[in-house]
Amino acid sequence: MTRRRREGVPSARVSAGQRALLLSIARTDASFERMELQGRPVWVGRCIHCNSRLVLESDGKPVGSVTVEHLVPQHAGGTDDPLNLALACARCNHLKGVRQDRDFGRDPAVDAMVERLLRKRRARWRDAEDA
């Protein structure tokens, strides 16, 4: 995949900036709750696509794979506005995310999917929770 770097990377290599971005999305996504996992404070929420469980450590480091999804792709004018960003599991990021990027604006079914995801993100929106 060369056209655009997907943002899922192994946990050990997640930069401080990336962790801050992951956290900022979790804080504004009402599917994410603060919980304890094996004695550690974590955020647990849901993939924007498939609702599978996503876990971030309290500093934003993904437990397993958590990726940032631009709902409207960047090449189609999608911005870093928090309402255009959502968290996705790696599987969805690689399957649905790639299709979204490639076919947005060209395939009405993909445009409708993106519209649904934007509505889902807005429905899950909350004002940022403090860490």
Ligand SMILES: [Zn+2]
């Ligand atoms: Zn998923």
